[in-house]
Amino acid sequence: MAQRIVVDPITRIEGHLRIEVEVANGKVTNAWSSSTLFRGLEIILKGRDPRDAWLFTQRACGVCTYVHGLASIRCVEDAVGVTAPPNARLIRNLLMGVQILHDHLVHFYHLHALDWVDVVSALQADPVKASQIANQVSPAGKSGPSDFKAVQQRLQKFVDSGQLGLFTNGYWGHPAYKLPPEVNLIATAHYLEALRQQARTARMHAVFGAKNPHLQSLVVGGVSCVADLNPDRISEFLYLWKETKDFIDNVYLPDVLAVAGFYKDWGAIGGTSNFLAYGEFPQGEKEPESLFLPRGAIFKRQLGKVDAVDVDKIVEHVKYSWYEGDKALHPSVGETKPAPSKLDTAKEYSWTKAPRYMDEAMEVGPLARVLVAYGRGHEPTRKLVDDALKQLDVPAEALFSTLGRTAGRAIETKIIADAMEGWIMELVENIKRGENRTFASYEMPQEAAGMGLNDVPRGALGHWIEIKGQKIANYQMVVPSTWNLGPRCAAGKPGPVEEALIGTPIADPKRPVEILRTVHSFDPCIACAVHVIDPRTNEVYKFKVA
Amino acid sequence: MSCDKSIDRRLAEKGVSRREFLKFCTMVSATMGLAPSFAPKIAQAITGSQRLPVVYLSFAECTGCTEGLLRSTYPWFDELLLETLSLEYNETVFAAAGEQAEKALHDAVTKYEGQFLCVVAGAIPTAGDGIYGMIAGKTMLEIARDICPKSMAVICIGTCASFGGVAAAAPNPTGAKGVEDALGEALPKPVVKIPGCPPNPINFVGTVVNYLLFGKLPELDAYKRPLFAYGKTIHDQCPRRSHFENGEFVEEWGSKEAEMGWCLYNMGCKGPETYNNCPTVKFNDGTSWPVQAGHPCIGCSEPDFWDTMSPFYKAL
Numbered sequence: 001m002a003q004r005i006v007v008d009p010i011t012r013i014e015g016h017l018r019i020e021v022e023v024a025n026g027k028v029t030n031a032w033s034s035s036t037l038f039r040g041l042e043i044i045l046k047g048r049d050p051r052d053a054w055l056f057t058q059r060a061c062g063v064c065t066y067v068h069g070l071a072s073i074r075c076v077e078d079a080v081g082v083t084a085p086p087n088a089r090l091i092r093n094l095l096m097g098v099q100i101l102h103d104h105l106v107h108f109y110h111l112h113a114l115d116w117v118d119v120v121s122a123l124q125a126d127p128v129k130a131s132q133i134a135n136q137v138s139p140a141g142k143s144g145p146s147d148f149k150a151v152q153q154r155l156q157k158f159v160d161s162g163q164l165g166l167f168t169n170g171y172w173g174h175p176a177y178k179l180p181p182e183v184n185l186i187a188t189a190h191y192l193e194a195l196r197q198q199a200r201t202a203r204m205h206a207v208f209g210a211k212n213p214h215l216q217s218l219v220v221g222g223v224s225c226v227a228d229l230n231p232d233r234i235s236e237f238l239y240l241w242k243e244t245k246d247f248i249d250n251v252y253l254p255d256v257l258a259v260a261g262f263y264k265d266w267g268a269i270g271g272t273s274n275f276l277a278y279g280e281f282p283q284g285e286k287e288p289e290s291l292f293l294p295r296g297a298i299f300k301r302q303l304g305k306v307d308a309v310d311v312d313k314i315v316e317h318v319k320y321s322w323y324e325g326d327k328a329l330h331p332s333v334g335e336t337k338p339a340p341s342k343l344d345t346a347k348e349y350s351w352t353k354a355p356r357y358m359d360e361a362m363e364v365g366p367l368a369r370v371l372v373a374y375g376r377g378h379e380p381t382r383k384l385v386d387d388a389l390k391q392l393d394v395p396a397e398a399l400f401s402t403l404g405r406t407a408g409r410a411i412e413t414k415i416i417a418d419a420m421e422g423w424i425m426e427l428v429e430n431i432k433r434g435e436n437r438t439f440a441s442y443e444m445p446q447e448a449a450g451m452g453l454n455d456v457p458r459g460a461l462g463h464w465i466e467i468k469g470q471k472i473a474n475y476q477m478v479v480p481s482t483w484n485l486g487p488r489c490a491a492g493k494p495g496p497v498e499e500a501l502i503g504t505p506i507a508d509p510k511r512p513v514e515i516l517r518t519v520h521s522f523d524p525c526i527a528c529a530v531h532v533i534d535p536r537t538n539e540v541y542k543f544k545v546a
Numbered sequence: 547m548s549c550d551k552s553i554d555r556r557l558a559e560k561g562v563s564r565r566e567f568l569k570f571c572t573m574v575s576a577t578m579g580l581a582p583s584f585a586p587k588i589a590q591a592i593t594g595s596q597r598l599p600v601v602y603l604s605f606a607e608c609t610g611c612t613e614g615l616l617r618s619t620y621p622w623f624d625e626l627l628l629e630t631l632s633l634e635y636n637e638t639v640f641a642a643a644g645e646q647a648e649k650a651l652h653d654a655v656t657k658y659e660g661q662f663l664c665v666v667a668g669a670i671p672t673a674g675d676g677i678y679g680m681i682a683g684k685t686m687l688e689i690a691r692d693i694c695p696k697s698m699a700v701i702c703i704g705t706c707a708s709f710g711g712v713a714a715a716a717p718n719p720t721g722a723k724g725v726e727d728a729l730g731e732a733l734p735k736p737v738v739k740i741p742g743c744p745p746n747p748i749n750f751v752g753t754v755v756n757y758l759l760f761g762k763l764p765e766l767d768a769y770k771r772p773l774f775a776y777g778k779t780i781h782d783q784c785p786r787r788s789h790f791e792n793g794e795f796v797e798e799w800g801s802k803e804a805e806m807g808w809c810l811y812n813m814g815c816k817g818p819e820t821y822n823n824c825p826t827v828k829f830n831d832g833t834s835w836p837v838q839a840g841h842p843c844i845g846c847s848e849p850d851f852w853d854t855m856s857p858f859y860k861a862l
């Protein structure tokens with residue numbers, strides 16, 4: 001007998017998200033993803049100066065801040081026909097690199113880990129044993145028994161205070177938690193450590209970007225931070241980069257693989273079929289050829305066959321979304337006409353549109369990028385992915401899963417951290433030989449159209465602009481979470497998260513931590529909660545944890 | 547109890563060096579315009595045994611304000627979480643989801659009625675009775691009407707919660723409003739606004755410390771912004787001010803003048819009309835701020851700046 005579960009709000013994400021699933025015989029049989037907030041940035045942009053657009057669009061998201069700024073700048077540069085000079089490209093690449101490192105660290109430790117890590121169990125751990133395990137997992141991790149003891153005491157004191165704060169009502173003690181107390185303690189210690197590390201990592205953004213979140217050093221045609229291109233600033237950046245890279249190599253990646261070792265069954269849960277990557281990090285003027293992470297599309301999990309991407313084949317459906325009309329339109333001629341109504345999974349149930357590429361729902365994000373790079377023979381990706389599969393002793397098929405998505409994210413973090421060194425050095429070389437241009441001038445045309453693509457922490461991001469009378473006539477954004485968390489298309493095909501949830505085991509419908517695991521593995525950029533609906537009475541009843 | 551000793555012990559337990567901690571306390575007292583002798587008292591207020599209950603609501607926002615708080619280094623966010631505040635509800639970091647999260651919110655509001663600090667990030671959509679923003683089947687407007695009046699005070703973090711922010715920019719498709727505007731007389735509680743897009747976390751911390759230290763909220767300007775942070779214009783504190791006075795202006799990005807750090811007035815700088823402390827405290831542990839990165843101030847702590855200060859690249 002099928003039962004409906006609603007989780008609203010889904011916490012530990014950006015924004016407002018609601019997930020509804022149907023469960024039968026302990027497994028999810030159907031799912032609906034709804035985003036429940038509409039702000040209307042695209043409407044707000046109409047009639048404004050195209051040069052201002054990036055400052056507005058950056059406010060689409062303050063978690064993966066910067067990325068909507070860069071997409072907009074690329075989009076307007078495409079429209080006005082200007083190419084930023086090499087130093088501006090390098091600085092932008094570095095800032096994007098920082099964004100991905102930062103975002104993935106915060107995602108794993110602060111947004112995702114509590115689905116796998118039982119903080120309460122950490123209180124039972126033996127700190128000596130924890131230290132032994134930690135040193136096995138990562139010999140360079142440098143944590144002794146006293147470090148773990150201190151964390152445990154700090155935690156104990158917190159619990160004893162009776163004010164449980166952010167840990168109130170967690171799913172503690174749920175049978176789906178599989179880590180031994182010592183591993184829970186290690187992960188909790190690193191949760192706290194990562195809170196500090198991420199603040200230091202974000203400082204790299206401030207070095208060339210003024211501040212984080214919401215950087216302020218881009219301009220159409222280049223970057224404004226010419227005065228920061230000096231040895232002091234570059235070494236400050238280099239120092240912070242090195243510190244972050246150490247954390248990724250010695251803490252983050254080893255932690256992910258160690259935790260994954262206890263959850264290998266999740267290597268067969270939460271997978272999708274089709275993947276799209278726009279690619280990122282232009283290393284020259286030609287795109288997509290010069291991209292460090294390649295562009296490509298994979299259908300039906302055929303890793304050996306990566307197709308070129310034809311952006312004209314993207315459309316957005318609105319049949320199941322709260323917008324007027326039911327025509328599927330290309331974003332360059334897209335419309336945003338809100339028409340809110342009651343949430344009804346059979347009719348309209350989301351503010352998110354449903355983007356499709358060649359009529360298919362496509363997963364975007366770290367896993368898509370890693371798969372496309374792997375399929376294209378990208379050397380560093382091949383090596384790290386093969387190593388991880390070997391260490392975990394799982395088949396390549398396990399990549400298409402919640403586990404694969406989580407591991408893929410950690411792997412790409414390392415790949416990008418490693419690559420950044422080269423870009424810093426290239427910048428140094430440029431400056432050494434007197435190449436210090438940071439801006440290329442342009443004339444704002446009366447009429448123009450442009451597109452800006454990038455691949456950001458959560459996946460493929462595209463902005464489209466139409467300029468008339470030197471003002472914005474139309475602006476459309478197709479964002480990663482629209483791809484991943486969108487509803488059904490006109491043909492009724494589910495979106496990637498909806499597809500991924502099908503088959504997820506649910507041990508206890510009142511405490512569906514399993515739903516959070518898969519939903520969080522996509523790093524949604526929207527927020528949510530769980531209610532149970534009985535399909536016979538349509539009554540929504542709420543369930544409690546702990 | 548000798549507070550110094552207990553602070554030392556608590557800090558040692560947390561693995562924080564006393565020097566690092568005092569640096570923080572001095573930084574906060576400086577931001578708040580207090581004498582350095584206040585530093586030890588601040589230390590005591592921050593590590594006190596009873597943590598201040600905070601209910602943190604997220605409405606029509608981008609999470610940038612919350613992320614900004616995560617970047618706090620004075621104190622670190624884990625210290626705020628574990629030792630200073632008791633975060634009773636917050637969607638971004640909360641372990642529980644769905645009904646369990648809802649219950650935590652409800653329980654906290656009941657238990658601490660009139661005693662918790664309500665922090666709001668994000669504007670409140672009011673068009674169509676609030677239908678553009680829903681959480682757990684309720685409109686954000688309903689949630690705000692329910693929770694905010696039960697607090698002891700409301701702190702609006704960011705320009706969205708303070709004045710409506712980007713969602714309220716023309717034509718304001720969702721009727722987005724700042725908390726005070728949206729609730730009107732339904733909010734008979736003190737309100738403090740910490741605008742900025744996002745604001746510097748130290749301005750939030752300074753406000754909380756002010757409360758922990760003096761048992762009251764800081765002094766405010768006409769827009770309800772704390773004077774310690776928003777008492778002077780950017781222009782009055784800007785290190786490029788002498789270039790302004792000398793008529794030395796940047797006219798193109800990437801130019802020699804830009805490299806020499808001349809005044810950005812002609813590139814659109816809104817510093818003369820913007821009240822904030824960016825030039826003195828800077829962002830991300832004092833690393834930089836927009837004018838230092840060669841970019842004009844966009845006026846992000848002023849009401850309606852998205853409309854009144856744009857186009858951003860046009861001189862005032």
Ligand code: SF4
Pocket residue numbers: 059062214606607608609610611667668703704705706707711712742743744745
């Ligand atoms: S004030 Fe700015 S940073 Fe804060 S929520 Fe609003 S848009 Fe985001």
Ligand code: SF4
Pocket residue numbers: 780781782784785786787788790808809810811815816817818837843
């Ligand atoms: S850069 Fe801006 S704030 Fe600084 S002196 Fe010039 S106009 Fe004033």
